[in-house]
Amino acid sequence: MIIKNIQDVAAQPVKMDGARDVTIRVLIGPQDNAPTFAMRLFELAPGGHTPFHDHNFEHEVIVLDGEIAVLTTYGPKPLQKNDVLLIDANEQHQFKNLSVTAPARFICLVPIDYQK
Amino acid sequence: MIIKNIQDVAAQPVKMDGARDVTIRVLIGPQDNAPTFAMRLFELAPGGHTPFHDHNFEHEVIVLDGEIAVLTTYGPKPLQKNDVLLIDANEQHQFKNLSVTAPARFICLVPIDYQK
Numbered sequence: 253m254i255i256k257n258i259q260d261v262a263a264q265p266v267k268m269d270g271a272r273d274v275t276i277r278v279l280i281g282p283q284d285n286a287p288t289f290a291m292r293l294f295e296l297a298p299g300g301h302t303p304f305h306d307h308n309f310e311h312e313v314i315v316l317d318g319e320i321a322v323l324t325t326y327g328p329k330p331l332q333k334n335d336v337l338l339i340d341a342n343e344q345h346q347f348k349n350l351s352v353t354a355p356a357r358f359i360c361l362v363p364i365d366y367q368k
Numbered sequence: 369m370i371i372k373n374i375q376d377v378a379a380q381p382v383k384m385d386g387a388r389d390v391t392i393r394v395l396i397g398p399q400d401n402a403p404t405f406a407m408r409l410f411e412l413a414p415g416g417h418t419p420f421h422d423h424n425f426e427h428e429v430i431v432l433d434g435e436i437a438v439l440t441t442y443g444p445k446p447l448q449k450n451d452v453l454l455i456d457a458n459e460q461h462q463f464k465n466l467s468v469t470a471p472a473r474f475i476c477l478v479p480i481d482y483q484k
Contacts, residue, residue: 286426288426339369
């Protein structure tokens with residue numbers, strides 16, 4: 253059994269094109285020999301966002317805190333704490349922090365092969 | 369894309385032998401056609417606990433709130449908010465709410481085949 257706090261895992265900047273002021277912590281992943289899926293924490297600084305992008309695997313997300321919107325081809329949708337999302341493979345999406353003063357955080361899980 | 373709040377999903381009592389005052393909400397699972405893994409919310413009433421048990425698949429857990437301890441063959445270990453756990457397949461474990469007044473909650477993910 254592996255136990256750690258999210259503060260024990262170093263935050264790394266997300267360097268993808270289109271990302272701004274966002275970090276990732278791979279909380280549980282290949283480094284732990286997780287066999288099926290990986291748990292990551294994303295933190296968006298005020299105004300920060302992930303890229304508007306898609307990929308051939310799904311996301312499962314839970315919003316921890318902050319004023320986050322998810323953008324899709326249908327437009328933006330504001331989220332609230334404890335919202336959960338299933339983003340299908342090949343579905344375009346982006347997460348934005350709508351606040352100009354406070355950070356925002358969400359957990360995002362992916363199949364393990366895509367975290368390696 | 370599926371978006372819902374954890375309050376939108378009905379809590380079901382966990383009826384396994386050895387469980388006491390614990391409910392499960394399958395937040396994202398087979399009902400959503402999740403392809404790889406399922407996200408569930410467990411709520412422990414004061415003094416509530418899951419069974420001391422094991423199974424042939426892993427758990428990934430994040431503690432949301434409350435005074436939870438995880439018990440293993442090595443004894444109990446208190447957890448705190450935002451602790452994350454990887455419980456390996458075939459590893460015995462139990463979650464207990466140590467509080468006699470307040471509920472406690474954690475998210476627990478499993479490979480999708482084991483939620484069906």
